[in-house]
Amino acid sequence: MTKISIRTYSYAFLLPAGIIYFTFYLLPTFLSFFFSMTRWTLTDWDWIGFENYVTFFSETSLSIGFRNTIVYAVVTSALKVVLGLLLGAFLTSSILFKSYLRSVVFFPTLLSTIAVGIAFSVMMHPSTGLINNALGAIGINGPDWLGNTKIALLSVALVDVWKGVGIATVIYIAGITAIPREYYEALKIDGGNSRAAFRHITVPLSRPAMNSVIILAFIGGLRSFDLIWAMTKGGPGFTTDLIASIIYKQYQAGFYGLATAGNVILFIxxxxxxxxxxxxxNKSEVNL
Structure with a gap:
């Protein structure tokens, strides 16, 4: 076989995957940009230009989702990065029941997000919830976790962290165990303690794992929807609405063009x- 025929033969294996990728990813993406500039239904559409985008940014109930989304993404990703690092360092140290504790930390990740949202919305009930009842037993008057406009978004974010920190911990464990033990032994010979080892070896040399956690957690926070919908449906009012929940509400109301514009905005x-x-x-990453 000639070199050209071999190359053509090789590319033929990529064709099925290429067709699937074009049909289910590229084509819907391009169509989303087009239909975001229309007022459309399942049977008809009218071209309206950038009117959907103007509406999305001018309506307070819609634009509030941008602020909430950024706050939610920053809070959840920051907590996952810090807590995941601390748990990863703890679960790679010389402790008893290490494997069991690792499985306990990772277990919430296996649960359905909707089930977690429903369970925590019950536990966070202001009068009958388990959390406030436990606080009341020690003399603390618990707040209305999901009904108080000042803390509702933070309450959902903390549940998100509880569920997702297991993934961050596993990534950190993989990064920390890849650090050569000779570094820790050299520091110990020089008189360094565990705190110095964590600060000068574990943190800088687990930077690749940290970068992965930051990216995954931040993108996950920007795209979050199911937990918010299960716990608050964007309420009270619009205080916990994220871009994704606003998009879903617009689809429910029949504003398909406006919702498509929201999807494009979220993508951008x-x-x-x-x-x-x-x-x-990647530029600031430390390599071994």
């Missing part, structure tokens, strides 16, 4: 924020 937001962050983290 994730791209604009995630790619520069990825480049920045």
């Amino acid at each position: 937001c994730v791209s604009v924020l995630a790619f520069p962050l990825y480049k920045f983290l």
Whole structure:
């Protein structure tokens, strides 16, 4: 066989995957940009230009989702990065029942997000919830976790962290166990303690794992929907609405063009924020 026929033969194996990728990813993406500039139904559409985008940014009930989404993504990703690192360092140290504790930390990740949301919405009930009843037993008057506009978004974010920190911990465990033990032994010979080992070896040399956790957690926070919908449905009012929940509400109300514009905005937001962050983290990465 000639070199050209071998190359053609090789590309033929990529054709089925290429067709699937084009049909279910590229084509819907391009159509989303088009239909975001229309007022459409399942049977008809009218071209309206950038009117959907103007509406999305001008309506307070819609634009509030941008602020909430950024706050939610920053809070959840920051807590997962810090807690995951601390748990990863703890679960790679010389402790008893290490494997069991690792499985306990990872277990919430296996649970359905909707089930977790429903369970915590019951536990966070202001009068009958388990959390406030436990606080009341020690003399603390618990707040209305999901009904107070000042803390509702933070309450959902903490549940998100509880469920997702297991993934971050596993990534950190993989990164920390890849660090050569000779570094720790050399520090110990020089008189360094465990705190010095964590600060000068574990943290800088687990940077690749940390970068992965930051990217995954931040993008997950920007795209979050199911936990918010299961716990608050965006309430009270619009105080816990994220971009994804606003998009879903617009689809429910029949504003398909407006909802499609929201999807495009979410896509652009994730791209604009995630790619520069990825480049920045890779530049500052420490290599062994």
